[in-house]
Amino acid sequence: MISGRRYRKPQFFVTEMHCSSTRFVAVSSVFILRYEPLPVTELRYLPDADDVTTFTATVTETTDDGVFLDGTYFYPEGGGQPSDRGVLEWEDGVADVIDVRKDHGEVRHDVELREGTLPDAGTTVEGRIDEERRRQLSRMHTAQHVVSRVVLEEYGASTAGNQVYPDRSRIDFEPASFDDEDLALIERRSNEAIDRDLAVVKENRPRDAVEAEVDEGRALLDLIPDSVDPLRVVEIEKFDMCPCGGTHVSRLGDIGRVSIVDHTSKGDDTDRIEFELEES
Numbered sequence: 001m002i003s004g005r006r007y008r009k010p011q012f013f014v015t016e017m018h019c020s021s022t023r024f025v026a027v028s029s030v031f032i033l034r035y036e037p038l039p040v041t042e043l044r045y046l047p048d049a050d051d052v053t054t055f056t057a058t059v060t061e062t063t064d065d066g067v068f069l070d071g072t073y074f075y076p077e078g079g080g081q082p083s084d085r086g087v088l089e090w091e092d093g094v095a096d097v098i099d100v101r102k103d104h105g106e107v108r109h110d111v112e113l114r115e116g117t118l119p120d121a122g123t124t125v126e127g128r129i130d131e132e133r134r135r136q137l138s139r140m141h142t143a144q145h146v147v148s149r150v151v152l153e154e155y156g157a158s159t160a161g162n163q164v165y166p167d168r169s170r171i172d173f174e175p176a177s178f179d180d181e182d183l184a185l186i187e188r189r190s191n192e193a194i195d196r197d198l199a200v201v202k203e204n205r206p207r208d209a210v211e212a213e214v215d216e217g218r219a220l221l222d223l224i225p226d227s228v229d230p231l232r233v234v235e236i237e238k239f240d241m242c243p244c245g246g247t248h249v250s251r252l253g254d255i256g257r258v259s260i261v262d263h264t265s266k267g268d269d270t271d272r273i274e275f276e277l278e279e280s
């Protein structure tokens, strides 16, 4: 049988939104025959529900080791942020969610069955996200915004790429060539902002408003098709704003303290900073 998943109407969708210039957005243009309408998984953590870690949803399709839902709060890997992990549970079964990925606009939960058999389409499941992992990733991702803003302000360098992990994260800046004094200043300024415990607002805003407000060096809006409107933005009050699809804490105080632990030159005017977080 031909899977309906492979046949869909032509459409654009944002697969990844991020603040760094090179990772800000990856747009997939999918042009395939429409066979039957398919649901696109609703990303329920957007625009501002990234503190929800328990939810119910309905299964739309199951493969040998993957479950698709009508909507999910699990964050699928993208934008330099790894996926959530957790559990799906239904009436007669339980499965660990070991990876979550975007698959042509839908979200695929890669699972390892613990009990029972995988749920059929139409089954109601409860999702439980690993809270500690989510919290760490949200702290790290928000810290990345802070450090990126500080470096843009102090050195005029853009974020060329980044990767956050629960325990350590990295950001590539360009043009940049930091010395020890610079790194100390970046760390100090970042922690000063965090100490102010500024609020982090996450919401959808009309695209033209975002285009008017976002600072050069914090996003490359040209890469997003005009049809993507509104945009989900993450604003740290009176400090930073950029479009971003990741998960973040709600106040900077939740980050703790940024500690820059490594620095390498990647050549071509690109410097990489690695940082860890300490609990406050």
Ligand SMILES: [Zn+2]
Pocket: 019, 141, 142, 145, 234, 244, 245, 246, 247, 248
């Ligand atoms: Zn972000």
